[in-house]
Amino acid sequence: xxxxxxxxxxxxxxxxxxxxxxxxxxxxxxxxxxxxxxxxxxxxxxxxxxxxxxxxxxxxxxxxxxxxxxxxxxxxxxxxxxxxxxxxxxxxxxxxxxxxxxxxxxxxxxxxxxxxxxxxxxxxxxxxxxxxxxxxxxxxxxxxxxxxxxxxxxxxxxxxxxxxxx
Amino acid sequence: xxxxxxxxxxxxxxxxxxxxxxxxxxxxxxxxxxxxxxxxxxxxxxxxxxxxxxxxxxxxxxxxxxxxxxxxxxxxxxxxxxxxxxxxxxxxxxxxxxxxxxxxxxxxxxxxxxxxxxxxxxxxxxxxxxxxxxxxxxxxxxxxxxxxxxxxxxxxxxxxxxxxxxxxxxxxxxxxxxxxxxxxxxxxxxxxxxxxxxxxxxxxxxxxxxxxxxxxxxxxxxxxxxxxxxxxxxxxxxxxxxxxxxxxxxxxxxxxxxxxxxxxxxxxxxxxxxxxxxxxxxxxxxxxxxxxxxxxxxxxxxxxxxxxxxxxxxxxxxxxxxxxxxxxxxxxxxxxxxxxxxxxxxxxxxxxxxxxxxxxxxxxxxxxxxxxxxxxxxxxxxxxxxxxxxxxxxxxxx
Numbered sequence: 001x002x003x004x005x006x007x008x009x010x011x012x013x014x015x016x017x018x019x020x021x022x023x024x025x026x027x028x029x030x031x032x033x034x035x036x037x038x039x040x041x042x043x044x045x046x047x048x049x050x051x052x053x054x055x056x057x058x059x060x061x062x063x064x065x066x067x068x069x070x071x072x073x074x075x076x077x078x079x080x081x082x083x084x085x086x087x088x089x090x091x092x093x094x095x096x097x098x099x100x101x102x103x104x105x106x107x108x109x110x111x112x113x114x115x116x117x118x119x120x121x122x123x124x125x126x127x128x129x130x131x132x133x134x135x136x137x138x139x140x141x142x143x144x145x146x147x148x149x150x151x152x153x154x155x156x157x158x159x160x161x162x163x164x165x166x
Numbered sequence: 167x168x169x170x171x172x173x174x175x176x177x178x179x180x181x182x183x184x185x186x187x188x189x190x191x192x193x194x195x196x197x198x199x200x201x202x203x204x205x206x207x208x209x210x211x212x213x214x215x216x217x218x219x220x221x222x223x224x225x226x227x228x229x230x231x232x233x234x235x236x237x238x239x240x241x242x243x244x245x246x247x248x249x250x251x252x253x254x255x256x257x258x259x260x261x262x263x264x265x266x267x268x269x270x271x272x273x274x275x276x277x278x279x280x281x282x283x284x285x286x287x288x289x290x291x292x293x294x295x296x297x298x299x300x301x302x303x304x305x306x307x308x309x310x311x312x313x314x315x316x317x318x319x320x321x322x323x324x325x326x327x328x329x330x331x332x333x334x335x336x337x338x339x340x341x342x343x344x345x346x347x348x349x350x351x352x353x354x355x356x357x358x359x360x361x362x363x364x365x366x367x368x369x370x371x372x373x374x375x376x377x378x379x380x381x382x383x384x385x386x387x388x389x390x391x392x393x394x395x396x397x398x399x400x401x402x403x404x405x406x407x408x409x410x411x412x413x414x415x416x417x418x419x420x421x422x423x424x425x426x427x428x429x430x431x432x433x434x435x436x437x438x439x440x441x442x443x444x445x446x447x448x449x450x451x452x453x454x455x456x457x458x459x460x461x462x463x464x465x466x467x468x469x470x471x472x473x474x475x476x477x478x479x480x481x482x483x484x485x486x487x488x489x490x491x492x493x494x495x496x497x498x499x500x501x502x503x504x505x506x507x508x509x510x511x512x513x514x515x516x517x518x519x520x521x522x523x524x525x526x527x528x529x530x531x532x533x534x535x536x537x538x539x540x541x542x543x544x545x546x547x548x549x550x551x552x553x554x555x556x557x558x559x560x561x562x563x564x
Contacts, residue, residue, distance in 0.1 A: 003186040029315060033262065036269075036308050056297040064304025064337065068330055071311050075327065125293040127354055 008048055015041025032067070032074045039063050053127045170286075196289050200278050209429040210240030216428070216481045223485040243421075250417035255318065258414065262316035267415070267422035269309030274426040274433070276302035280356045281436045284446050284465035286458075288357060295356035296344055299437065300337070303392070306426070307333045310401075310411055313423070317414040325410025328492065329401035333392050335499045340388035342507035343381040346514045347371050347441045350378065350524075360445030372442040373532035374524060377513035382442045384507050386476065389434040391495070393427065396484040400492055435476035436469070443472050 018037025025031045039062040046055035134142045171192045175185065214229065214237060221228025230236040254260055280295040282288040292298050307330050314326015348354055350371055351362040363370050372382050391398035402410030412423050439445055446465035454461045490498070517525075 003184070003190055029259075030262075033308070033312060036305075040305075052292070052294050053297070056294045056301045059301035060297065060304055063308060064301065065334070068307050068311065068334055071308070071315075072327070072330065075311070075315060075323070127294060 004048075008045075011041050011044035011048070015045065028074055029071075032070050035067050035070065036063060039067060050123050051126060052123075053130055200289060201275065204283075205275065205278060205429055206425075208432055209425050210244065211237070212428040212431060212477060213243070213424070214239045215478075216484075219478070219481045220485045223482070247417050247421045252417045252419060253414075255414050257318045259316040259318065262312050263414075264419070266309050266313035266316060267419045269312060270306050270426050271309075271422050273302055273305035273309060274430055276305075277433045281433065282357055282360065282440070282446060283469060284462045285357075286462060287466060291355055291357045293353070293355045293358075295354055296348065296359065296437075296441070297354050299356075299433075300341055300344065303433075304333075304337065313415070314411040317411070319414055321408045322411050322413045325401045325407045325413070328407075329394055329411060332394070332398065332401065332495060335496065336388040336391040336398075336503075339384050339499065339503040339507040340392060342504075342511050343385035343388065344437075344441060346378055346381040346507075346510045349511070349514050349518060350374055356440050360440055360447065363444040363447060365444060365447035365449045367444070367536075368526075368529045368533040369447075370442060370444040373529045373536060375514060375517045375528060376532065377510040377517065378442070379532055379536070380506065381510040381514075382438065384503055384510065385441065386434070386438055386479075388499075388503060389437070390480060390483065391499070393430045393434060393480075395427075395431070395480055397487040397490050398495060399489060400495060403489060431477045431480050432473060434480065435473035438476050439469060439472040445469060445472075 014037050018034040018041065021034035022031045022038060025034065039058065042062075043055045043058040046052075046058055171189060175188060217239070218228040218230070218236065228236070229239040232238040232242045254263055277299050279289045280292055280299050282291070310329045310333075311326050314322045314324075314329070317323070347359060351359040353359060353362070359371075367373060371378050373379065394401050401407070402412065407413070412420055415423065446469040448461075448464050448468050454464070
């Protein structure tokens with residue numbers, strides 16, 4: 001086995017393993033911290049696909065931004081460790097049925113998808129071409145996405161600020 | 167680094183070994199060399215120098231017993247901390263508590279991959295270099311939150327929270343200041359950015375236009391805040407939080423946090439040197455053309471002196487300024503630095519539209535302005551020192 005293949009399996013194992021930790025851990029803080037492994041592992045897979053810029057942005061945005069926000073939310077919630085995670089309103093039997101259907105569907109679609117084998121990945125700088133495409137062919141979607149983000153930002157400010165009464 | 171290994175392989179070294187294995191070995195060797203030969207002594211000597219400089223500025227003596235002028239103090243401290251008992255509080259989350267220093271350390275040390283020491287001396291010249299640097303340093307936040315939470319101590323948690331809020335906020339002006347230079351250089355690679363500059367100060371991006379001049383100060387201030395340095399050290403404010411997120415740590419784990427802090431000072435200076443101060447550029451001297459080792463050494467020295475000067479400035483700032491309050495810290499970032507950094511980004515973009523090749527007379531004028539500011543500042547500092555008349559007279563060397 002080549003070393004790069006071994007490293008790929010290591011990265012994949014870290015990603016899936018920490019994702020499993022996120023889902024199965026009894027401690028919600030441990031779940032949140034496990035996301036670090038998942039995000040870093042996904043960045044590693046981007047590197048294997050030759051997407052250097054996306055990998056950098058993945059770490060910057062997901063680890064530096066989103067993970068920290070999640071940790072803040074978890075840590076600042078009062079007595080979050082006491083919250084019953086299991087939702088009792090739906091029983092075990094309906095839950096099992098839903099999970100079984102979902103599992104069959106997923107296995108079915110994974111089996112039927114014609115998986116294209118990746119050609120030789122070309123490792124070259126992608127930053128400039130991403131920039132060209134964003135400000136060329138995909139200008140409109142790019143601007144629309146930034147408008148949506150701006151609206152979300154303004155919405156967050158409006159929700160969070162307290163009106164000062166006269 | 168890559169070319170060097172390729173050359174070794176071509177010359178028949180490591181014959182028979184798989185090429186990838188050689189690369190992997192080279193990576194591990196490079197990491198060990200950078201860590202043990204450069205980063206560890208650097209962080210150690212910085213800790214000693216900081217205590218000395220700080221002491222002198224406050225009319226004290228500082229550590230001067232171990233070795234000449236106390237320069238081996240860091241070794242003594244390191245050995246002491248290695249031998250100390252590693253205490254984990256009974257109610258702490260043991261796994262996360264032990265993991266946190268390493269997360270912080272990995273985040274800090276990974277930055278050295280893209281920091282060049284000279285034209286040829288770089289671990290890996292990634293083409294997303296400066297983005298990579300911003301990305302890996304953001305991992306430090308997770309480590310700090312981990313330390314703060316797992317200590318199970320209110321001071322630690324408050325310190326961790328403050329630190330994370332501060333780093334996440336100040337990442338924005340720092341990132342925008344970096345973006346300003348990326349515009350001008352047209353590349354993210356650290357070596358590419360340096361190659362876009364020259365040895366002469368008026369060729370540095372610092373004096374490229376008034377906006378990059380402002381961006382430099384924005385970057386330096388934001389980087390100090392990201393490194394939890396005074397005047398932005400509220401995460402470990404002794405007067406209110408004991409020691410912040412490191413309160414419960416002792417021995418080597420404690421040292422790992424401060425290792426990262428002192429080493430990070432050099433990273434700040436190195437990034438400022440890469441982006442604004444011309445990196446390792448030296449004037450083309452004909453005598454050096456056929457002496458690659460001497461030339462490389464000179465480039466290393468130039469880069470190191472430039473970067474270390476800003477480490478000294480950070481010490482100076484720490485000894486001079488009082489700590490800011492939490493609300494002042496946030497309003498400084500969001501109300502002043504973020505809008506100003508947007509002005510820098512847009513201004514530089516407009517500048518590049520008008521003068522795509524840069525504007526040489528403006529650069530010269532900016533350089534002269536910088537010299538005048540520096541001269542006025544030095545005059546002022548000299549005046550203050552002469553008129554301060556410290557009660558305790560200190561000889562230059564004690």
